[in-house]
Amino acid sequence: GAGVSQTPxxxxxxxxxxxxxxxxxxxxxxxxxxYRQSLGQGPEFLIYFQGTGAADxxxxxxxxxxxxxxxxxxxxxxxxxxxxxxSAVYLCASSPSGGAGSYNEQFFGPGTRLTVL
Amino acid sequence: xxxxxxPNSMESNEEEPVHLPCNHSTISGTDYIHWYRQLPSQGxxxxxxxxxxxxxxxxxxxAIAEDRKSSTLILHRAxxxxxxxxxxxxxxxxGNYGGSQGNLIFGKxxxxxxxx
Numbered sequence: 573g574a575g576v577s578q579t580p581x582x583x584x585x586x587x588x589x590x591x592x593x594x595x596x597x598x599x600x601x602x603x604x605x606x607y608r609q610s611l612g613q614g615p616e617f618l619i620y621f622q623g624t625g626a627a628d629x630x631x632x633x634x635x636x637x638x639x640x641x642x643x644x645x646x647x648x649x650x651x652x653x654x655x656x657x658x659s660a661v662y663l664c665a666s667s668p669s670g671g672a673g674s675y676n677e678q679f680f681g682p683g684t685r686l687t688v689l
Numbered sequence: 690x691x692x693x694x695x696p697n698s699m700e701s702n703e704e705e706p707v708h709l710p711c712n713h714s715t716i717s718g719t720d721y722i723h724w725y726r727q728l729p730s731q732g733x734x735x736x737x738x739x740x741x742x743x744x745x746x747x748x749x750x751x752a753i754a755e756d757r758k759s760s761t762l763i764l765h766r767a768x769x770x771x772x773x774x775x776x777x778x779x780x781x782x783x784g785n786y787g788g789s790q791g792n793l794i795f796g797k798x799x800x801x802x803x804x805x
Contacts, residue, residue, distance in 0.1 A: 576732070603791070605792055605793075607792075607795075612797070613797060614774075614776060614795025614796055614797055614798055615733065615793070615795045616795070617792040617793070617794065620791070620792050628792065631792070663732050663733075664732075665732070665733075665793075667791070676791055677735040678733075678735065679734075679735075680731075680732025680733050680734065681732050682730070682731055682732055683731075683732055
């Protein structure tokens, strides 16, 4: 079946611009996660959605970052006034249900590589 | 902070077994041990998880020490496609370290290189 997809695969923007990154989770998965991965590091948690609501946004670095999931499926990560330090791979993952149950395997998309010039 | 310690890198020869170690000396009784791996230019993928007993699946085996303070991911016959970064992650079945809703907390993992 179809996995998690993310668009675009690459995004190059200029400092100060606004960007949107899209995630299409696996159909029927209620939980959706965004992570950010810098070069040589493991992914770092940003935000978690259970259905339409953001259940945990403690990983968002500042108020320039915002994410939505209006219909409980597709999610968009929005970054305002981009900075060079925002350059990273942004990963999206979904799982059948939320929470930390031991069997909640997360399925990751291929990521969006964001480069801020 | 990541609650696990892994070597930065390891090398293996193709078709030989690989043992990837992970130390988790502060593990609690409700923590499951999960392994994910990340192939080049891809998102992480689930490999295996366990609590106390050794586990086997089609991808790998997980050997857990009796005191649970360490574990080893075993790839029985490494292939070139197994070259990846392998992450050992603890997940509390009641919650999660540093995250209340099941988000994974990744360290730097072990970069496995496989030589033909």
